[in-house]
Amino acid sequence: MTKTGLVWFRNDLRIHDQISLVKAAKENSFVMAVYCFDPRHFEKDCFGFIKTEKYRAQFLIETISTLQQELDELNIPLFVHIDLPEKIVAEYVKIHNITSVYLQKEWTSEEVKVSNTVKQRIADTVNWIETYDQFLFHPEDIPMTIDKIPQVFTVFRKKCEKYASIRKLETISKMPEKNRVTHLTKVPTLQDLGLPSLQQDTRTAFPFKGGEKSGLQRLQDYAWNTQKLSYYKKTRNGLVGTDYSSKFSAWLANGSLSPRMIYHEVKKYESEIIKNQSTYWMIFELIWRDFFKYISLKHGSNIFKLEGILHQTYDWNTDETIIQQWIDGKTAQPFVNANMLELKHTGWMSNRGRQNVASYFAKTLQLDWRIGAAYFESLLIDYDVHSNYGNWLYVSGVGNDPRNRTFNVQLQAKRYDVNNKFQNLWLQTSLF
Template sequence: MQEKQKNTGIVWFRNNLRTQDNSSLKKAIDNHDKVIAIYVFDPKSFKKDSFGFKKTEKYRAQFLIETITNLKENLAKLNITLLTYFEHSELVFKNICTNFKIDAIYTQKEWTREESKTNTLIKESISESINFVEDYDQFLYHPDAVSKKFENIPDVFTGFRKKLEKYVEILPESTISKLSADNLIENNTEIPSLKVLGFDAFKIHRNSAFPFLGGETEALKRIDHYFFETKKVGFYKQTRNGLVGVDYSTKFSAWLANGSLSAKTIYYKIKEYEKEFGSNQSTYWVVFELIWRDYFKYISLKYESKIFKIGGILNREYDWSTDQKVIQQWIDGETKDDFVNANMIEIKETGWMSNRGRQNVASYFAKELLVDWRIGASYFESLLLDYDVHSNYGNWMYVAGVGNDPRDRKFNTQLQAERYDGNHKFRKIWLEKTLF
């Protein structure tokens, strides 16, 4: 058994905002007598990007505050103090590593450009003797078991999925131990308010399909509700293309995106459900979509910054427009297409949009309006409660014809509206104007 080191280990929380099934947390606890947790609200995440959108708008900012509040409570149950800062990450770590005798920093492995740049700045600001330990902890199928060379990842999803299902085991969840009470330290830091982050307070829209709070506790409640209380998971494949209400889909994506829920936890809860109530296409389909989520992460590992380039991973050239008036009409739900408009008003008012809606509005933006798809992706990044860099850019490339869709399809939005909103229920909710 490895002897515990005497110095302090830091767990730097990023998009792994949970105490259950967390590799970084487990390693820090297993290897150190003293463990401190840190979360940084980096100002860079709330600045405008090159297209003029805030990288994080009010919906996800509020969800994040709720998540960190819950994380702090759950870590306290393990006798771990969570220090929170609204400051540039490199400055936070420089100060922490000066004030404490830090031996190692444990964090989730990130590889996209902004996250990698932050890593570099932190490493430059701290002593080289401090160990920087990163773990791929956001996958269902761990990269160590999938590929030694990411360039070998197939460019078509079906081949990827079939190989994984046949040959790769899903690892068990990490088990976390509780530390003694003397691990707790004085905490003079505060979780920033919405106002401090630059936003006005707001109420959740009465018609929101995602009225949930952020945090691991709420995520686990949602699993319990969707799987065991209502057993709605047994009908998921039939309802997943819905547009109205909270239970047409699992709604796990927002908690998955910031890591307050792990893909493995969902998988093993599905297995628990299947053991008790039986498996069917619907229970499998939840796992199928977790594999899609993994796939976009692997495509990002394979192609790196190409996922942000206008030609995508295919290097395709299109004559894209950047007409501001057309873009604004799409954002405001004032196009010629009522189905697109309803979905765009929904995201603007709630920070949420159904999967069916996302495919339609993205296809309309790229294939009908012929606008630079990266602008649409950037808008989604800003607004969506469940923004995930790999899924967002992967899906936008796919729909725009510069990604992993071998058929380069275009959605007929009016046919889609007939099929999925034939009674106009969804469109009425978001398009009817009332005075009060």
């Protein structure tokens, strides 16, 4: 009996170290794949922001184009639609007599709701195979249960470093030639998604294209070609240029780079080039990324609530004028303004910038932090639900910061933008 498997791609847009693909190829004689540009992701949210603005949308378009080409080389057709997954996946299962659906397991509310709706529309006889595939430390390998995830990152990190191991990379084999079919669907344009065209700002610190090939090339360049990895810890708080940080986050966010791939590449670099604080710090940051995923896994929808995971009540306000001034880079703080203008014009902001503008929004202006988080969700190329909301909770006093700090923006500017190079780059009005 011929078994046909369907891989439903979501935020796992790669062919390397891709567990759903590997399982589908092993367990079926014919494999096909589908990706849906969900129209709901390009509509306005409850705060009035487009959920996925043009910057991340363009990066996603480039990613799906690359993925379609790469899968074609493996004799796996990727069908692309602008439509609801619950409609499209159900149709493919029915029309093509799919026996198994493979996908990355998600747990945040919107994603779970879509998954459940799809499940309800397909026959019970279809195998539904979900796999955790976005962690560095797999949930089965960490030395604690999800309900015992520590409140403090350092405790989590030390336990995982001591007791957990990183899994080896998964490799997919090419499917037989008879699996090849012509896919008649095309990857959409920004216009197809109802978004304005994009012209890249020459000042951007993130001029990179989306897609697995671009992500792997960036890994090759950052580690081996330039050996910037050797200096990562010293430069990671930079603000100007492409190489002060790895910029891996955008490819990690939509799954076109596997965190395990980065980890094993760093380990190889340590054995062949140098092992130092900087190489360790790259892995350290991957563990931070894991931590926020585990926090959302533990606390569920509380990560989206005003009181956060601490159930802490503050007197937040929602003054639209003040919020708009923050968005437009017209606050009383030039350093905040420069970072907000960078985000507005490029879809990118440094880690240092994000911490400062978020702290200023929530702690200084005392604005409803969820509005700031939603704006980041809309604009950021590297938006990741777990990291975004985890970090906003953290800086807003309702998350995992045991010290509940407020950033002194002026001191931060003096420390990290010593000669005002960054602020001058973005605050010169003649450039707009």
